[in-house]
Amino acid sequence: MEQKRENPRLVVYGCGGHGKVVADIALARGLRVEGFIDDGVQAGGRVLGLPILGGAAWLEAHRSEVGVALGIGENHARRRVYGLCEALGLVPATLIHPSAVVAASARVGAGVVVMAQAVINPDARVADGVIINSGAIVEHDCELGAFAHLSPNATLGGTVRIGALAHVGLGASILPGKSVGEEAVVGAGAVVLADVPPRVVVVGVPARVRR
Ligand SMILES: CC(C)(COP(=O)(O)OP(=O)(O)OC[C@H]1O[C@@H](n2cnc3c(N)ncnc32)[C@H](O)[C@@H]1OP(=O)(O)O)[C@@H](O)C(=O)NCCC(=O)NCCS
Known part of the structure; x- marks a missing residue:
């Protein structure tokens, strides 16, 4: 890009x-x-x-x-x-570290920061103000809502949807096709196997609602 x-x-x-x-x-x-x-x-x-x-x-x-x-x-x-x-x-x-890889067909909004070694694959859509932190992976066709944050080494499988203002913790993984609701928090290291509702905190493998 x-x-x-x-x-x-x-x-x-x-x-x-x-x-x-x-x-x-x-x-x-x-x-x-x-x-x-x-x-x-x-x-x-x-x-x-x-x-x-x-x-x-x-x-x-x-x-x-x-x-x-x-x-x-x-x-x-x-x-x-x-x-x-x-x-x-x-x-x-919009700032993209020179070592990040962003597919030509990906769309990246205003005020987005993409850190070192992050990957954004084809047809992903990243709304305004999102952070794609160091080494995070956004697979093909993902959608990230405004002001969401993917922490370092977080991984989104293909077609994952992340709601506005949601926070995906360090090293967490979201399985393909799943969604994380607005303002939800996915704890560090969690593996999300099922959709996460808005405004909850999930942790663990498999990820379960903590509050
Ligand atoms: C999930 C999280 C938001 C919870 O924060 P919190 O509400 O302050 O939680 P606490 O530290 O008080 O811990 C509450 C309980 O959850 C557990 N817990 C906290 N984080 C956890 C995690 N990531 N995975 C599994 N369990 C976790 C704690 O062990 C504790 O368990 P206990 O009640 O049995 O003792 C936080 O721990 C987390 O993982 N944040 C992500 C941080 C991150 O990735 N930052 C990146 C910045 S670039």
Whole structure:
């Protein structure tokens, strides 16, 4: 998949661990990262040697000069920041690590981050604001709803559907054709053999509802 041309000067919204990885992807893509935006951290510090520039007010003042990438791992917070960027007229950048493999026929929305060694296979559809973390596999014809998160090494078989804001934990596997409901959480290492309803937490092999 050809990566859309973005503003080569980028700021990353969120300066925690996830934001750091997002900044690293941008640098690996040859973009210039000006620094981080964070509402909860004092401006002036540095992360990865890059400055923390300020909060939302900084972005509002400089919105015509930079693009923005979403560096927030928590799904609801990431959706909120996406909305804030939209309100400022900024469409968050889609960042794909150079070592990720994304099929030409896959569709990847705005503000999606695809990390190192991830695979997105043909005809998969990935909605806005999704995280495909390191080494995760999205098989052919999967559909991921907005602001979902596939953790490192999570694997989706073909035609799996993941609801909006759902979180699939580290190394979890979802069997082909199964679905995970909106805002559901699949625990690390779980193997999902049956559809997961919305807003539940499932764990284990086979995955069972925990709450
Ligand atoms: C499933 C999960 C959400 C539960 O979190 P929690 O509600 O805080 O759960 P707790 O740690 O309080 O554990 C509650 C119980 O569930 C069990 N449990 C927790 N996670 C489990 C998992 N992944 N698989 C099996 N059992 C699990 C605990 O052993 C504990 O069992 P007990 O009641 O018999 O002692 C969490 O453990 C998890 O797996 N999150 C995924 C994290 C992840 O992948 N992050 C990636 C970031 S990039």
